[in-house]
Amino acid sequence: MRAILLAAGIGSRLRPLTLETPKPLIQVKGEPIIERQIKALNDVGITDILIVTGYLNKKFEYLKEKYGVKILNNDKYDKYNNIYTMYLVRDYLKNSYVIEGDMYINKNFLKNDIVNSSYFSARKYNYKNEWILRVNDNNKVVDIEVGSEDGEYIMCGVSYWNEKDAEFIANKIEVCIENDNFNDLFWDDMVKDNINSMNINIEKINSDDIYEIDSLSDLKALEERLSIK
Secondary structure, X not given: OEEEEEEOOOOHHHOOHHHOOOHHHOEEOOEEHHXXXXXXXXXXXXXXXXXXXXXXHHHHOHHHHHHOOEEEEOOOOOOOOHHHHHHHOHHHOOOXXXXXXXXXXXXXXXXXXXXXXXXXEEEEXXXXXXXXXXXXXXXXXXXXXXXXXOOEEEEEEEEEEXXXXXXXXXXXXXXXXXXXXOOOOOOHHHHHOOHHHOOEEEEEOOOOOEEEOOOHHHHHHHHHHHXXX
């Protein structure tokens, strides 16, 4: 079992903090977001970790010595959405977690015995245009919609992919890239558009287990919330 951490983005909504610091290295309570992710993975025995960088990629180099992670640079981070990042690491997707670099793991919900491909998902409120997971009574994801319905289970930036589904996704990504038909796509579109061809579960977590830090207001709200506890 291994993990891919997506850390290539510019983080423009976190400026001026991200003018000199990439978003995954922004600190929360004195700790970079991505270091907290690495520690959460290490705590459940996952040490085979690949970080895909892009913007200010040299800033991540210290992590190789500190945690023994691998780093791959996406030099087209400013041209394409994250589907190109996943194209670069498509052969690494089998039996792997995928974690977006701006997700603050407040409580460690990761597992080292997961078998089925899964989205870790929480009910979230006061959001707009998020990816909503529709599930059946067996917690299988049967549809994915982009919407703004309060209290629904949404994608929270953490997923796990077994060998079968990873191969399927990798093939779909390859076709998109080879046909030069991917400029407006995210890698999750490959899942969304082919949901019936895979077997994906939802792993339900609490709403305060994870937080996305996409803007200065997100960061401020999280710091205020953590200071209250």
